[in-house]
Amino acid sequence: xxxxxxxxxxxxxxxxxxxxxxxxxxxxxxxxxxxxxxxxxxxxxxxxxxxxxxxxxxxxxxxxxxxxxxxxxxxxxxxxxxxxxxxxxxxxxxxxxxxxxxxxxxxxxxxxxxxxxxxxxxxxxxxxxxxxxxxxxxxxxxxxxxxxxxxxxxxxxxxxxxxxxxxxxxxxxxxxxxxxxxxxxxxxxxxxxxxxxxxxxxxxxxxxxxxxxxxxxxxxxxxxxxxxxxxxxxxxxxxxxxxxxxxxxxxxxx
Amino acid sequence: xxxxxxxxxxxxxxxxxxxxxxxxxxxxxxxxxxxxxxxxxxxxxxxxxxxxxxxxxxxxxxxxxxxxxxxxxxxxxxxxxxxxxxxxxxxxxxxxxxxxxxxxxxxxxxxxxxxxxxxxxxxxxxxxxxxxxxxxxxxxxxxxxxxxxxxxxxxxxxxxxxxxxxxxxxxxxxxxxxxxxxxxxxxxxxxxxxxxxxxxxxxxxxxxxxxxxxxxxxxxxxxxxxxxxxxxxxxxxxxxxxxxxxxxxxxxxxxxxxxxxxxxxxxxxxxxxxxxxxxxxxxxxxxxxxxxxxxxxxxxxxxxxxxx
Numbered sequence: 001x002x003x004x005x006x007x008x009x010x011x012x013x014x015x016x017x018x019x020x021x022x023x024x025x026x027x028x029x030x031x032x033x034x035x036x037x038x039x040x041x042x043x044x045x046x047x048x049x050x051x052x053x054x055x056x057x058x059x060x061x062x063x064x065x066x067x068x069x070x071x072x073x074x075x076x077x078x079x080x081x082x083x084x085x086x087x088x089x090x091x092x093x094x095x096x097x098x099x100x101x102x103x104x105x106x107x108x109x110x111x112x113x114x115x116x117x118x119x120x121x122x123x124x125x126x127x128x129x130x131x132x133x134x135x136x137x138x139x140x141x142x143x144x145x146x147x148x149x150x151x152x153x154x155x156x157x158x159x160x161x162x163x164x165x166x167x168x169x170x171x172x173x174x175x176x177x178x179x180x181x182x183x184x185x186x187x188x189x190x191x192x193x194x195x196x197x198x199x200x201x202x203x204x205x206x207x208x209x210x211x212x213x214x215x216x217x218x219x220x221x222x223x224x225x226x227x228x229x230x231x232x233x234x235x236x237x238x239x240x241x242x243x244x245x246x247x248x249x250x251x252x253x254x
Numbered sequence: 255x256x257x258x259x260x261x262x263x264x265x266x267x268x269x270x271x272x273x274x275x276x277x278x279x280x281x282x283x284x285x286x287x288x289x290x291x292x293x294x295x296x297x298x299x300x301x302x303x304x305x306x307x308x309x310x311x312x313x314x315x316x317x318x319x320x321x322x323x324x325x326x327x328x329x330x331x332x333x334x335x336x337x338x339x340x341x342x343x344x345x346x347x348x349x350x351x352x353x354x355x356x357x358x359x360x361x362x363x364x365x366x367x368x369x370x371x372x373x374x375x376x377x378x379x380x381x382x383x384x385x386x387x388x389x390x391x392x393x394x395x396x397x398x399x400x401x402x403x404x405x406x407x408x409x410x411x412x413x414x415x416x417x418x419x420x421x422x423x424x425x426x427x428x429x430x431x432x433x434x435x436x437x438x439x440x441x442x443x444x445x446x447x448x449x450x451x452x453x454x455x456x457x458x459x460x461x462x463x464x465x466x467x468x469x470x471x472x473x474x475x476x477x478x479x480x481x482x483x484x485x486x487x488x489x490x491x492x493x494x495x496x497x498x499x500x501x502x503x504x505x506x507x508x509x510x511x512x513x514x515x516x517x518x519x520x521x522x523x524x525x526x527x528x529x530x531x532x533x534x535x536x537x538x539x540x541x542x543x544x545x546x547x548x549x550x551x552x553x554x555x556x557x558x559x560x561x562x
Contacts, residue, residue, distance in 0.1 A: 003360065005360045005361065005362065006359075006360055009357025009358055010358075013350075083343075087341065087344060088339070088341035089343045091337065091341050092342065092354070092355055092358060092402070093358060094305075094306055095305050095306060095307065096358035096359050097327035097328075097330040097331045097358075097359065097360070099327075
């Protein structure tokens, strides 16, 4: 059995899906982040001064790019897979000889591609406001891909366990967005009181944003190696959990 | 080698409901097989397990000799399923629904496009290939599901109530299509509530009730068990009341229409003689086509009574 065709079919279907609805998927992040750059970076940022040797505009660009990657890779998989469950066309895949790992990798790849595409759109917008010279492109690219992978997997698990459309909006609204904002997008954790610095270090998004910031402008609040290890470990754990849910048929089979 | 072999299949849902209590079933290659049963009997659970949509509790299922547990991919590649309810993405075009399904089965792009075209033409849907599926009529949606199930050329096709809720014209055209598919060598398992459909299409039949197979035989043998046939007689002149003829149960269902229960041991000749003597002229006669329904009800009633 040639599983690469099944994989390509899922990925192509996913790409067509989010490209077809580009006013909902690709346009909003461009507008929202342009406003972030204009208001926080240009208008307010000019009065804030430098953080860790970088202008405020340069400092917030990596965080805003990665925040978009996180939210869109997550949103792509959670909405697509839950809709597939809701309309019961998941049965098309369950009936066919498609192994669980192909289903998972197909949907996660769709999420990664949308995350990276949105990241590229936001990075392009940032060029209108900032003239960042990328310091460590391999670090930046690899942490962006790993982050998109991690949050695509998280979106997949959310979709598998969700029983209603409310369930797929709770985590993005009440967990993901606060963790992203508190993950040092707009500030350095070193600016916080000690207690809040310690609490912030428990936020995994902080490590990813700082690793990405290190890749782009060479500035970080955390150890880069630790950020990579943590992200990879989370990916492995969520991959195993996703495969277990698919194997047991939890949320998708009777 | 059987197209389908089921052995001691059991399913107990998480809420404790025992949907299947150990069923055994064999379907020969090339057969047109009816799986009948009242609502909640276990038909959908059985089909769900065969098509990997429901996890079995115990037992074994093999499709064309491939065990569903140990040779899952091979077993699945032999199977096509037309489910009871519409389950494709309502925002996709007709063509992409069928084409993508071919991709899930590992069909290369060029061949998938050819098969998609063939199946859509066979289902008379080629003109609708670029239509968003939610804009199709109910009958067309059912045909899309059949085209989708056929696109990887399955050897075993399961049709779960394919004609439910469609009008008579579409139902007849779907019967014709199913017969053609079966004649081309595809084994078909059909579940339906229209017993007339099973009677006219299927060669073998299993009846499932309360999670057990209560009958598994060929259609002719099953129908031969009937002791009474029902006929509808159209009369030349209206009658005020039904005539009384010993041995027959006659009911007047309209001015010029009689429903007659004819015991097989007496036959029709005596009936016509008696009607002629009473100056009742019969214009036409037709079988009531509810023979399987009578048997079905008697089998279900008998088994239900036995289980109480």
